[in-house]
Amino acid sequence: MEIAVLIPAYQPDSVLISLVQALHRENFRLIVTDDGSGPAYADIFSALLPYAEVLTCPENRGKGHALKCALRHLATDPQGCRAFITADADGQHTVADILRVREALLSGSRFVLTTRTLHGKSVPLRSRVGNDLSRFFFSLASGCFLEDNQSGLRGFTAEYLSWLCKISGNKYDYEMNVLLYAERQELPIRCLPIEVIYLNNNQSSHFDPVRDTLRIYLRVICTARVSIFMAVLHGVLIGAVSLLLGWDYSALTIPLCALLIAALGYLCNRFLVFRGLRYGCGPRTFIIT
Helix, strand or coil: CCEEEEEEECCCCHHHHHHHHHHHHCCCEEEEEEECCCHHHHHHHHHHCCCCEEEEECCCCCHHHHHHHHHHHHHHCCCCCCEEEECCCCCCCCHHHHHHHHHHHHCCCCEEEEECCCCCCCCCHHHHHHHHHHHHHHHHHHCCCCCCCCCCCEEEEHHHHHHHCCCCCCCCHHHHHHHHHHHHCCCCEEEEECCCCCHHHHCCCCCCCCHHHHHHHHHHHHHCHHHHHHHHHHHHHHHHHHHHHCHHHHHHHHHHHHHHHHHHHHHHHHHHHCCCCCCCCCCCCEEEC
């Protein structure tokens, strides 16, 4: 099995069983993480055992934590998998779209980000508003615009396992952090449009529109804190040097201050914010298909 599918699940219904059975028929290796669903859901996870490896977390820690449990399990026991796909347990991702992600990975893509067109009456209002705000803040923090940065259906080659296991965030902020770190590493991302499905107006989702949205935005702001601090420091430094030496030397002092701030910003991002990861400075690459 060249491709694994990782599915974090919290208090799922029978839709998960149908999804796992269908993916098993497509010859995927399946790893499902029970994110502390409790004894009431034991029968559902037991029904998955003939088709999938089921990992159990003793308590609910969040989607990001459940994903990282599956990633670490795959890293320690790869079984020859060349790549892996993350998918949701609530039926929002069709088997057909998961197969399209597999095809993209097998054709040479290393990071596949699926995107949804979140417009129209069929999309719940909270999903439209949340995605619009998420795109806005992500664009501010990274300088890159993505049509959709919250889709949980993503594909990666196995070479990315090590850094994906290190990304911070235990809840929905983890997926945003993955994009922010990928942007810093200059990873080429293939954007793959998929079908938009919301069952029962997305009532099965465990996404808290207030707490989880704030957590995501705070992470984006936190990631950009070095840039904000450096901008303030730049102004303070120019003011201090100008008061000390006068404006006669501004043609020399202003460029020197800018170079110093740029160097400090790079070092802070490299060794504080994005420590432990390969850090790039070039333009990002997005492939839209």
